[in-house]
Amino acid sequence: MAIQLEHVSYTYDARSLLRQTALQDVNLELAEGLLTGIAGSSGSGKSTLLQLLNGILLPTEGAVRVLDMTLAAGKKPPKLAPLRRRVGLVFQFPEQQLFAETLEKDLMFGPVNFGAAPEDAAARARKALKQMGLSEGLLSRHPLQLSGGQRRKAAIASVLAMDPDILVLDEPGATLDQISRMELTSLLHYLCREEGKTIIVVTHHIDELLPYADRWVIMHEGRAVFHGTRRGLVDEAERLPGCGLSIPQPIRCWRELEAAYGLQAEEPCLSPSALADRMVRLASAAAGKERVYA
Amino acid sequence: MHEKLLIGRLIDTGSPVHRLDPRAKLTAMLLYAVMVVCARSWLALLCLMVFSVLMMALTRIPVRTYLKAAKPLRFLMLFILIVQCFAVKGGSVLVAVGSWHLDSAGLEAGAIAALRMVLLVSFTALLTFTTSPGQLNQGLEGMLKPLEWTGIPAERLSLMTGIALRFIPAILDEAQTILKAQASRGADLRELPWKEKARMLTALLVPVTVGAFRRAEDLTASMESRGYRIGAPRTRYRPLVWGQGESWFVAAFVLMCLVIVWIGFY
Known part of the structure; x- marks a missing residue:
């Protein structure tokens, strides 16, 4: 298991009058090498959950096990730098996180902190920039001279440059246009399949991530109310509206198809092209049958 | 923080x-x-x-x-x-x-x-x-109002303090966002030696200042677009x-x- 949460709760300002419970008794096991999508309405604890994964927040109850490290409530945490080298976290609103004088320095910040040689860090910065589809001409610019979308991509690149084993992203697609969002999703899919990274993404665009995510976690009022495969999510889609989410269009379509043709326990086709393929096969099978009857 | x-x-x-x-x-x-x-x-x-x-x-x-x-x-x-x-x-x-x-x-x-x-x-x-900051502001304005004949701009002063008070947590949040991102990329203030700590904090100055200006501009635009004018007669909600x-x-x-x-x- 890459990540294991046992009875984890997190309360902001636990010792003051402003206390606010963000997570309650969350139990999750996220396997290595999979792409996991996390969804939930605002205030359901998604961001808090992500920040527990690399020790930015420490649990107020329970224990978080990430790779070979354990962060348990009430215990002094181990040195967090080795954990953070392996778990890269892209925060919500990443465009607000750039601070160095040039984009290049910002991209190199992570690798250099984790002990990479300057040349190596520079090479990694370039690679990450290319992965995010930004041109090298931007490297010498001040981060504030970039456009909003560029800044967001740059901030994601700054975490990619660290080459972490586990990549955790908090709504990376928000404020990006649809094409950039699709590119980002396929990049994450590539990193997961080809480079064996474990990827965890919080998203409000469930439909866009559906064809790629291996596992789904649904958060509601600080609890993980669902954790399972795509198939499981399709079967339990009725629960989504109760969690403040609408049933994604691809799931609706697939379920109608299932109902119409009496399909059972089949791996759902959730991208438009897969769905079209499946429909063609169903239609030709039906046509074949008709011919037999005729 | x-x-x-x-x-x-x-x-x-x-x-x-x-x-x-x-x-x-x-x-x-x-x-x-x-x-x-x-x-x-x-x-x-x-x-x-x-x-x-x-x-x-x-x-x-x-x-x-x-x-x-x-x-x-x-x-x-x-x-x-x-x-x-x-x-x-x-x-x-x-x-x-x-x-x-x-x-x-x-x-x-x-x-x-x-x-x-x-x-x-x-x-x-x-x-x-x-x-609440809003009430505080209204109180301040109410107290300065009788002094307006001496040339004290009560409304402006209360607007200024109101915005300043509102900005303190906003700017802290902004600084914290960057600090968290830095920590996540291997420079945790809690784990750094003193000298490095100072360097990291000064690195915050530019983005946080720029952020404050950006916020101020957005705020001005949004207030003006909703018809706010200094000196215009206004009624009170409370x-x-x-x-x-x-x-x-x-x-x-x-x-x-x-x-x-x-x-x-x-």
């Missing part, structure tokens, strides 16, 4: 003090400042402390929370204590090292000065703990109402003020 900074945050317990007219609370705070300045003896300070604790109890916010509000200033208080110890001479000699000696009068003066500081800072936190409770509250402070001044004379 947020958890440590308590000044400027509303803690809503729904106590009667929370419901008071902000003008009453502002007046009370001014009177309290007068009391702190006038309280120069142990007896006066003791009276003031009892009074403060009683008032704090009325707000249903624990005294501990008030003391926490004064915590960020502990070094300043220590500094005041030390300076007084050096500057004020007289009474009996407590410690003597070479030609330098610590006198009882110096220690006493230092302790009193530091205690007054604690009282002032922790007690005036009552204002922000029990009053007009200020001065009732009996307010009068009693201020009367308590006036009375206490007289007591402190009286103790000072005798």
Whole structure:
């Protein structure tokens, strides 16, 4: 298991009058090498959950096990730098996180902190920039001279440059246009399949991530109310509206198809092209049958 | 960072003090400042402390929370204590090292000065703990309004303070966002040596300042687009109402003020 949460709760300002419970008794096991999508309405604890994964927040109850490290409530945490080298976290609103004088320095910040040689860090910065589809001409610019979308991509690149084993992203697609969002999703899919990274993404665009995510976690009022495969999510889609989410269009379509043709326990086709393929096969099978009857 | 900074945050317990007219609370705070300045003896300070604790109890916010509000200033208080110890001479000699000696009068003066500081800072936190920034602002404007004929721009001043108060948590949040991102990329302030720590904090200056300007511009645009104009006649969603409770509250402070001044004379 890459990540294991046992009875984890997190309360902001636990010792003051402003206390606010963000997570309650969350139990999750996220396997290595999979792409996991996390969804939930605002205030359901998604961001808090992500920040527990690399020790930015420490649990107020329970224990978080990430790779070979354990962060348990009430215990002094181990040195967090080795954990953070392996778990890269892209925060919500990443465009607000750039601070160095040039984009290049910002991209190199992570690798250099984790002990990479300057040349190596520079090479990694370039690679990450290319992965995010930004041109090298931007490297010498001040981060504030970039456009909003560029800044967001740059901030994601700054975490990619660290080459972490586990990549955790908090709504990376928000404020990006649809094409950039699709590119980002396929990049994450590539990193997961080809480079064996474990990827965890919080998203409000469930439909866009559906064809790629291996596992789904649904958060509601600080609890993980669902954790399972795509198939499981399709079967339990009725629960989504109760969690403040609408049933994604691809799931609706697939379920109608299932109902119409009496399909059972089949791996759902959730991208438009897969769905079209499946429909063609169903239609030709039906046509074949008709011919037999005729 | 947020958890440590308590000044400027509303803690809503729904106590009667929370419901008071902000003008009453502002007046009370001014009177309290007068009391702190006038309280120069142990007896006066003791009276003031009892009074403060009683008032704090009325707000249903624990005294501990008030003391926490004064915590960020502990070094300043220590500094005041030390300076007084050096500057004020007289009474009996407590410690003597070479030609330098610590006198009882110096220690006493230092302790009193530091205690007054604690009282002032922790007690005036009552204002922000029990009053929302909006109300505070409205109160300030209400108090300055009668002085407008002297050329004091009441509306502008209250708008300025209102925005400034609103920006403190916003800017802190912004700094914290960057600090978290830095920590996540291997530069955790808690784990860095002092020199590195200073370097990391100065790196925050530019983005946070730029962020504050950006926020200010967005705010101006959004206020103007909703028709806000300085000097334009405006109605209030919640007009200020001065009732009996307010009068009693201020009367308590006036009375206490007289007591402190009286103790000072005798």
